Amino acid sequence: MSAEQELERLLDRCERIYGDVALEEVKAWKAAHPGRPAIGHLPVYVPREVIHAAGALPVALQGGGDQVDIVRGDACFQSYICHLPRSTVELGLQGELDLLEGLVFPSTCDVIRNLSGIWQLLFQGKYVRYLDLPQALNDTGGLFYLEDLEGLMNDVAARANQKPDKAAVAASIRLYNRNRRALQLLYELRAEAPQLVAADEAFLVARAGGQMEVSAHSDLVETFVSLARKRNRRKEDRIRVVAIGAFCEQPPLGLLRTLERSGCYVVDDDLNLGARWIQGDVEPGDFPLKALSKAYLVQSTWASVRFEDEQFRGDQLVARVKALRADGVIFAAPSFCDPALLDQPPLQKALTDANLPFISFKYAENTGQFQGFREQAGTFSDSLKLWGTT
Numbered sequence: 095m096s097a098e099q100e101l102e103r104l105l106d107r108c109e110r111i112y113g114d115v116a117l118e119e120v121k122a123w124k125a126a127h128p129g130r131p132a133i134g135h136l137p138v139y140v141p142r143e144v145i146h147a148a149g150a151l152p153v154a155l156q157g158g159g160d161q162v163d164i165v166r167g168d169a170c171f172q173s174y175i176c177h178l179p180r181s182t183v184e185l186g187l188q189g190e191l192d193l194l195e196g197l198v199f200p201s202t203c204d205v206i207r208n209l210s211g212i213w214q215l216l217f218q219g220k221y222v223r224y225l226d227l228p229q230a231l232n233d234t235g236g237l238f239y240l241e242d243l244e245g246l247m248n249d250v251a252a253r254a255n256q257k258p259d260k261a262a263v264a265a266s267i268r269l270y271n272r273n274r275r276a277l278q279l280l281y282e283l284r285a286e287a288p289q290l291v292a293a294d295e296a297f298l299v300a301r302a303g304g305q306m307e308v309s310a311h312s313d314l315v316e317t318f319v320s321l322a323r324k325r326n327r328r329k330e331d332r333i334r335v336v337a338i339g340a341f342c343e344q345p346p347l348g349l350l351r352t353l354e355r356s357g358c359y360v361v362d363d364d365l366n367l368g369a370r371w372i373q374g375d376v377e378p379g380d381f382p383l384k385a386l387s388k389a390y391l392v393q394s395t396w397a398s399v400r401f402e403d404e405q406f407r408g409d410q411l412v413a414r415v416k417a418l419r420a421d422g423v424i425f426a427a428p429s430f431c432d433p434a435l436l437d438q439p440p441l442q443k444a445l446t447d448a449n450l451p452f453i454s455f456k457y458a459e460n461t462g463q464f465q466g467f468r469e470q471a472g473t474f475s476d477s478l479k480l481w482g483t484t
């Protein structure tokens with residue numbers, strides 16, 4: 095089999111996982127690990143190491159995409175919020191999430207916090223945990239978060255009939271360190287040679303990890319990177335863009351493909367951000383849960399859902415765009431996503447002050463028409479190529 099055929103096979107698998115709301119990969123894992131639970135979690139960041147160390151499979155839930163017709167999910171929410179909670183409720187009511195023994199709701203935003211309450215009302219008897227990530231990024235916040243992590247560990251271990259075990263946490267941290275390094279390689283390759291890794295490919299390969307055992311996913315990402323390096327693809331005359339704002343509800347695959355067909359190379363993005371949240375390795379040391387708590391405080395990536403000062407966020411974005419030699423930024427955010435949309439004005443001001451061009455648009459996970467995006471991104475690309483400005 096040629097490298098290109100192998101890549102095609104691997105990407106087909108990732109696309110199948112992406113489109114599979116029935117979570118067949120998770121079913122297969124459970125069949126191979128009798129008695130072990132699968133615990134779902136909402137975006138953006140959840141310390142999957144803890145769920146894994148407690149003997150469960152962490153499963154990233156990222157809404158229903160464009161595969162789910164919302165029938166009953168709308169009844170739980172007002173019309174002016176994003177799409178992800180409706181499709182998640184719809185999946186739950188359809189029974190697609192019955193195979194999960196519980197769900198963890200991180201304190202991403204008000205919508206996810208409220209969803210945790212709705213879940214408890216709708217699915218009584220199922221394990222639900224609201225995970226309060228610390229706002230105070232200091233010792234007090236770290237201590238508070240450590241207690242949260244211990245609680246999560248104890249809850250999941252009880253459901254897996256395991257005893258919370260320090261050595262297991264250290265081992266899980268190491269496995270996730272490898273996974274983060276693999277994803278880092280994927281992103282580095284795309285930034286270095288974007289013709290070798292398309293935006294939708296990076297998205298699919300990273301996203302597959304949401305339903306897979308971590309080591310199997312690390313193997314997959316490493317294989318993809320080594321095969322993609324062998325591709326013989328000529329660089330096209332496109333602009334290099336950083337796409338941000340899609341860290342929670344994910345855009346449809348068609349939108350990512352449209353961006354690249356419109357003359358852009360996406361050299362960085364914040365898709366699947368939870369899996370890349372911690373920067374660098376975590377050293378488990380003698381107190382691995384404490385190490386995870388500390389990593390959240392000092393190794394988190396900057397994100398609109400994590401408290402930081404506005405100036406810091408703007409500076410981070412400008413530095414990132416410059417480091418990647420990007421020509422501009424595309425703000426692509428889910429409609430009604432407060433964290434992403436409230437962050438846009440200060441970020442846009444920082445880009446304007448640094449003389450860096452940008453465009454912005456909104457999407458929903460089930461958006462089906464891409465012509466408008468194509469025209470907007472195409473005009474952005476043409477303007478930058480012709481005049482170096484918009």
Ligand code: SF4
Pocket residue numbers: 176177178179202203204205206342343399428430431432433434
């Ligand atoms: S898309 Fe935005 S508003 Fe909606 S759940 Fe995610 S972070 Fe919250």
